[in-house]
Amino acid sequence: MEAALGTEGGKFGKYGGKFIPETLVPAINELESAYTAFKDDPVFLKDLDYYLTKFAGRPTPLYYAKNLTEYAGGSRILLKREDLLHGGAHKTNNTIGQALLAKRMGKRRIIAETGAGQHGVGTAIACAALKLQCEIYMGSRDMVRQKSNVFRMRLLGAKVHEVNTGSKTLKDAINEALRDWISNVQDTYYLIGSVVGPHPYPTMVRDFQCVIGNEIRSQIHDYSPRSPDFIVACVGGGSNAMGSFYPFITDKATSLVGVEAGGKGLNSRQHCASLLAGSEGILHGMQTYILQDKYGQVSHTHSISAGLDYPGVGPEHAYLKDIDRVKYVDCTDELAVDAFVRLCKLEGIIPALESSHAVAYAMKLAKKGQKNQDIVVTLSGRGDKDLGIVSRYLQREREHK
Numbered sequence: 314m315e316a317a318l319g320t321e322g323g324k325f326g327k328y329g330g331k332f333i334p335e336t337l338v339p340a341i342n343e344l345e346s347a348y349t350a351f352k353d354d355p356v357f358l359k360d361l362d363y364y365l366t367k368f369a370g371r372p373t374p375l376y377y378a379k380n381l382t383e384y385a386g387g388s389r390i391l392l393k394r395e396d397l398l399h400g401g402a403h404k405t406n407n408t409i410g411q412a413l414l415a416k417r418m419g420k421r422r423i424i425a426e427t428g429a430g431q432h433g434v435g436t437a438i439a440c441a442a443l444k445l446q447c448e449i450y451m452g453s454r455d456m457v458r459q460k461s462n463v464f465r466m467r468l469l470g471a472k473v474h475e476v477n478t479g480s481k482t483l484k485d486a487i488n489e490a491l492r493d494w495i496s497n498v499q500d501t502y503y504l505i506g507s508v509v510g511p512h513p514y515p516t517m518v519r520d521f522q523c524v525i526g527n528e529i530r531s532q533i534h535d536y537s538p539r540s541p542d543f544i545v546a547c548v549g550g551g552s553n554a555m556g557s558f559y560p561f562i563t564d565k566a567t568s569l570v571g572v573e574a575g576g577k578g579l580n581s582r583q584h585c586a587s588l589l590a591g592s593e594g595i596l597h598g599m600q601t602y603i604l605q606d607k608y609g610q611v612s613h614t615h616s617i618s619a620g621l622d623y624p625g626v627g628p629e630h631a632y633l634k635d636i637d638r639v640k641y642v643d644c645t646d647e648l649a650v651d652a653f654v655r656l657c658k659l660e661g662i663i664p665a666l667e668s669s670h671a672v673a674y675a676m677k678l679a680k681k682g683q684k685n686q687d688i689v690v691t692l693s694g695r696g697d698k699d700l701g702i703v704s705r706y707l708q709r710e711r712e713h714k
């Protein structure tokens with residue numbers, strides 16, 4: 314998506330836009346008008362609500378983590394339990410939403426790309442439920458690293474295309490998916506997994522994820538008459554964070570905190586903190602903060618959690634950072650694993666490593682905070698997928714002691 318074209322609509326300050334090759338303009342325009350037409354359509358929203366509740370298990374609970382709160386010794390910590398959503402993460406909110414839209418648009422075939430496999434699995438789940446043909450592009454190196462997700466996708470009826478070009482990872486899979494879309498726009502819908510890409514994706518994915526923040530808004534009243542003092546969420550592309558934050562953007566009583574993956578530390582160059590350590594640029598059809606060198610070459614990134622390992626970030630986050638409405642911080646691999654282990658032991662909940670970044674920062678915040686303050690943490694997913702990584706990490710730690 315290199316060639317820059319017009320950038321009307323879909324701007325967040327100077328970020329976002331549509332930086333797409335000419336061949337994709339009709340497809341993006343068709344998507345934009347379909348989304349505009351259906352997003353407030355009562356029948357569409359009723360369908361969406363049906364699948365989110367009856368199929369995916371919404372609403373997810375807002376749970377007072379009493380033991381973690383006592384351990385941190387300060388503010389009250391509440392967990393928004395997206396780990397309990399069908400599929401094991403918030404991604405299902407978006408894949409069901411877009412798959413339903415694709416159906417409305419008369420598209421029979423869904424394509425997506427996946428790195429760690431979580432979005433591929435989420436897409437395959439939605440396609441099976443809605444009887445859509447599903448094809449997933451994945452780098453061959455990622456396919457080896459994420460074998461069980463490849464098996465899941467195939468079980469769920471998806472066709473997984475092995476991508477053998479370039480570094481054989483996510484960015485090559487994106488290129489192949491785009492090539493497919495360009496040649497098959499008539500019957501094919503490209504389902505993007507986070508608040509990234511050209512307009513209207515960042516806005517549309519945010520809207521589908523806002524169910525998280527809207528539920529927090531009403532569920533907080535089980536605990537308090539006030540809005541939460543803080544909402545904390547991890548930021549990869551930024552969809553679980555945008556969905557948690559957006560309904561509170563105009564509520565100045567609530568401070569919003571996005572946690573990026575600090576990897577081995579911001580000075581190590583082995584991290585993916587695009588907002589904290591990146592610079593402006595254009596990537597995957599949008600203007601945003603990117604980790605890149607002085608020649609505009611996208612940097613190599615690292616995080617212990619595959620879901621946060623992305624060199625860019627949703628353009629709305631770039632804007633919210635610039636206007637200072639959201640505070641962005643980082644959390645290292647080490648602190649994320651500590652929080653992962655702590656939440657297992659103290660609360661009986663195995664969180665995703667991505668979500669553990671947010672838990673780690675919330676614990677820090679709680680310790681410094683007042684007893685009468687509430688911190689809501691979005692627990693974006695469950696950690697079963699991360700057991701191997703955590704067990705190897707802890708093993709290595711023991712060996713080095």
Ligand SMILES: *Cc1c(COP(=O)(O)O)cnc(C)c1O
Pocket residue numbers: 402403404431432506507508547548549550551552553554620621665667668693694695
């Ligand atoms: C994919 C994923 C993320 C990162 O994606 P966002 O778009 O930043 O939300 C975070 N947590 C989990 C569990 C994921 O699967």
